[in-house]
Amino acid sequence: MARKSFMYSVLEAVQYEMREDKNMIWIFELTPPVASNPGRPVINLETEFGRLRVVNTGIDENWMAGCVLGAGLAGSKAATYIPYQGACMPFQMIQNHAGKLRSMTGGDASMPVVFIMEMTGQTAGFAGQHSDYEIDTYYAHIAGVKTVIPSTPADAKGMMASAIRDPNPVVFLYAAGLRELVEEVPDEQYLTPLDKAAVRTTGSDITIVSSGAGMPEVLDAAEKLQKAGMKVEAIDLRSLKPIDTETLVKSVQKTKRLLTFDQSYYTLCPGAEVIARVAENVSGAKFKRIAFPDAPPPAAPEMFNWMRPNADHIVAAAKKFVA
Amino acid sequence: MANRNDAHARDAQQKSPSATRRNFLQGLAGAGAAISFSSKIANAQQGEIGYWAKDLTDAQLTNMFSTILRIRWYERTLVDKMLTDSNYRGYNHFYVGQEAVATGVCAALKNTGGVMEADLIYSTHRPSGHAIAKGTDIKKMAAEYDFRATGLNKGYAGEMHISDKSIGFMGADGMIGPGPVIATGSAFAIRARGSKQVVVNFGGDGTYATPHFHSALNNAALLKLPFIYVIENNLYHQYAHYSWSCPMKDIAEAAAPYGIPGVIVDGQDVMQVYNVAKTAVDRARAGQGPTLIEAKTYRYYNHWGAPGAKPGELGAFGYDPLAISSFRPEREVRDWMTRDPVDICRNTLIGWKVIDAAKAAAMEAAIKQEVLDAVAWADKQPFCKPEDGLKNVFVEGSVLPRQFG
Numbered sequence: 001m002a003r004k005s006f007m008y009s010v011l012e013a014v015q016y017e018m019r020e021d022k023n024m025i026w027i028f029e030l031t032p033p034v035a036s037n038p039g040r041p042v043i044n045l046e047t048e049f050g051r052l053r054v055v056n057t058g059i060d061e062n063w064m065a066g067c068v069l070g071a072g073l074a075g076s077k078a079a080t081y082i083p084y085q086g087a088c089m090p091f092q093m094i095q096n097h098a099g100k101l102r103s104m105t106g107g108d109a110s111m112p113v114v115f116i117m118e119m120t121g122q123t124a125g126f127a128g129q130h131s132d133y134e135i136d137t138y139y140a141h142i143a144g145v146k147t148v149i150p151s152t153p154a155d156a157k158g159m160m161a162s163a164i165r166d167p168n169p170v171v172f173l174y175a176a177g178l179r180e181l182v183e184e185v186p187d188e189q190y191l192t193p194l195d196k197a198a199v200r201t202t203g204s205d206i207t208i209v210s211s212g213a214g215m216p217e218v219l220d221a222a223e224k225l226q227k228a229g230m231k232v233e234a235i236d237l238r239s240l241k242p243i244d245t246e247t248l249v250k251s252v253q254k255t256k257r258l259l260t261f262d263q264s265y266y267t268l269c270p271g272a273e274v275i276a277r278v279a280e281n282v283s284g285a286k287f288k289r290i291a292f293p294d295a296p297p298p299a300a301p302e303m304f305n306w307m308r309p310n311a312d313h314i315v316a317a318a319k320k321f322v323a
Numbered sequence: 324m325a326n327r328n329d330a331h332a333r334d335a336q337q338k339s340p341s342a343t344r345r346n347f348l349q350g351l352a353g354a355g356a357a358i359s360f361s362s363k364i365a366n367a368q369q370g371e372i373g374y375w376a377k378d379l380t381d382a383q384l385t386n387m388f389s390t391i392l393r394i395r396w397y398e399r400t401l402v403d404k405m406l407t408d409s410n411y412r413g414y415n416h417f418y419v420g421q422e423a424v425a426t427g428v429c430a431a432l433k434n435t436g437g438v439m440e441a442d443l444i445y446s447t448h449r450p451s452g453h454a455i456a457k458g459t460d461i462k463k464m465a466a467e468y469d470f471r472a473t474g475l476n477k478g479y480a481g482e483m484h485i486s487d488k489s490i491g492f493m494g495a496d497g498m499i500g501p502g503p504v505i506a507t508g509s510a511f512a513i514r515a516r517g518s519k520q521v522v523v524n525f526g527g528d529g530t531y532a533t534p535h536f537h538s539a540l541n542n543a544a545l546l547k548l549p550f551i552y553v554i555e556n557n558l559y560h561q562y563a564h565y566s567w568s569c570p571m572k573d574i575a576e577a578a579a580p581y582g583i584p585g586v587i588v589d590g591q592d593v594m595q596v597y598n599v600a601k602t603a604v605d606r607a608r609a610g611q612g613p614t615l616i617e618a619k620t621y622r623y624y625n626h627w628g629a630p631g632a633k634p635g636e637l638g639a640f641g642y643d644p645l646a647i648s649s650f651r652p653e654r655e656v657r658d659w660m661t662r663d664p665v666d667i668c669r670n671t672l673i674g675w676k677v678i679d680a681a682k683a684a685a686m687e688a689a690i691k692q693e694v695l696d697a698v699a700w701a702d703k704q705p706f707c708k709p710e711d712g713l714k715n716v717f718v719e720g721s722v723l724p725r726q727f728g
Contacts, residue, residue, distance in 0.1 A: 058567065059499040059568070129496075294716065298478065298711075300712075302706050307712045313726055
């Protein structure tokens with residue numbers, strides 16, 4: 001047990017699996033599989049496992065995704081880390097191939113592969129192509145691909161280990177905004193389920209649901225609301241496909257109020273699916289969504305920061321909702 | 324692998340007869356260029372040696388020098404601003420070192436008349452040079468780089484997405500891949516309507532590795548599109564040396580399978596860039612199809628921002644914490660700086676007696692002041708209104724705020 005960063009936790013899981021399975025490969029561009037942590041050995045997958053198994057490619061995300069899919073079909077475990085500027089370039093490989101091959105082969109295809117898709121940190125000034133957060137919606141929509149989105153270093157490690165061992169293709173959404181997060185993470189390898197939401201705070205007045213980089217904002221807001229006397233149940237989805245409907249329904253049956261929070265665009269944001277599932281199963285509940293407007297993120301910080309959903313928006317909306 | 328590291332080794336270049344003659348001409352003129360690059364595919368010049376710079380007027384030559392200086396000082400001013408002004412918010416990718424490429428290519432283009440008349444260029448995430456060479460107003464550019472409401476694109480673009488349709492500057496692009504394919508679409512429209520424009524796509528060495536590279540050249544060759552792909556091979560894509568993603572020493576070799584000219588040019592010498600660009604533009608305008616030009620060049624700064632640079636000094640030699648894959652050795656940077664595009668252009672024009680040293684110094688001082696004035700103007704421009712972020716999603720109206728629930 002030691003305090004570890006998000007990236008260190010992820011690479012610790014990968015390093016363990018690559019030591020266990022000599023066939024496993026890792027493909028990257030721009031972001032080298034290197035992490036250091038105070039008091040811990042530096043992890044460098046490239047130097048440890050060599051360039052036969054770990055390759056820095058050209059700027060070709062289409063190949064990166066295709067390569068790990070092909071490796072999986074040929075019987076090897078494989079993972080790729082696709083940085084945020086290219087996170088939709090390999091969409092076709094994942095949506096029309098990885099997502100459909102199990103079905104199209106009558107269940108025969110082997111795809112023990114992980115597509116680590118970096119989501120932007122929503123940095124003001126990066127503008128349109130480098131600051132929107134929409135890929136959670138796109139990848140969660142694909143049938144045949146599990147899509148997970150951890151929000152803590154400990155979950156990231158356990159879910160990465162599970163994703164690599166899962167025989168299905170997994171899109172592992174990596175929110176760049178969480179890179180700086182540090183927390184206690186066990187040293188040994190462990191598995192965190194890929195289909196369970198986590199209840200972060202319990203309460204009976206309102207259920208607030210989010211995922212990934214939205215979670216720090218939700219937890220910040222929940223703390224403020226609790227200080228103001230509101231009993232908040234904050235739920236971290238952790239998995240967007242499948243969605244843990246049971247945990248959501250159980251919570252809203254109690255609170256009767258559901259507020260969802262997404263940094264993705266409003267239309268078809270994960271919260272829209274959450275609300276639909278709860279509405280099908282809970283009667284007499286009220287619903288509200290916070291999301292990024294349906295607009296490409298403009299460059300100017302004045303515009304972008306005003307549009308970007310944050311903890312203050314949650315606090316204000318929750319107070320209005322519960323009042 | 325070993326000999327790939329000397330991809331730009333100067334003594335390894337085979338000189339074609341025409342390249343030798345160009346060197347001879349330049350030697351006579353006392354020009355600064357010491358070397359010349361040749362192409363595997365020679366252009367049939369039909370009795371013309373292709374040294375088109377011979378036809379430029381003194382005014383055109385002086386304008387080229389002005390453009391190089393304007394790019395150089397626009398960027399050096401912004402480097403210093405990033406290093407010293409904590410209120411400055413721009414995220415810039417510097418082009419310094421590559422000025423002769425944008426300047427030489429755009430000097431061969433028609434730069435007025437909007438998208439229906441001007442020649443069109445598609446730029447990259449390193450756009451200042453292309454924008455300035457095409458003729459974009461540097462005051463509005465500087466304002467856009469700092470996200471001001473009166474900036475070139477009203478604060479929506481920032482550096483990485485600037486565009487200026489009025490002069491055929493189709494825009495910067497933060498992505499690697501799609502740009503050249505889109506550019507061939509513009510070329511297709513031009514061929515279909517018979518408007519005699521040409522389209523230039525600027526791309527870095529990193530673009531070679533994308534599937535889009537093939538798509539653009541294949542379709543441009545098949546359809547004989549008025550399309551020119553200018554690869555600015557500055558050795559590094561992001562933080563990786565191009566030998567990590569391209570199996571060839573010369574990317575121009577990639578032209579051969581498409582049956583189109585693949586030309587290598589010394590990207591530090593604006594006259595040589597102009598010569599090959601003019602040949603390619605004439606060919607495209609005459610309906611003879613695309614050309615791939617590989618300009619061998621170098622950037623004096625790191626991939627992004629000014630890490631390793633010092634205020635008032637040219638170039639970045641220090642540590643870039645992001646450059647984990649490939650470090651640019653300080654000696655490599657300094658080696659390239661000995662063949663500086665500003666110096667080469669200045670020496671050429673002095674040698675040709677177009678200007679003298681005093682005039683060159685006066686031009687540089689005036690342009691430095693013009694840039695300082697532009698950046699000072701930009702600093703005084705108004706910030707954007709937050710709610711304007713909901714505009715410009717569609718031509719009409721605005722979208723609803725959703726961030727408040």
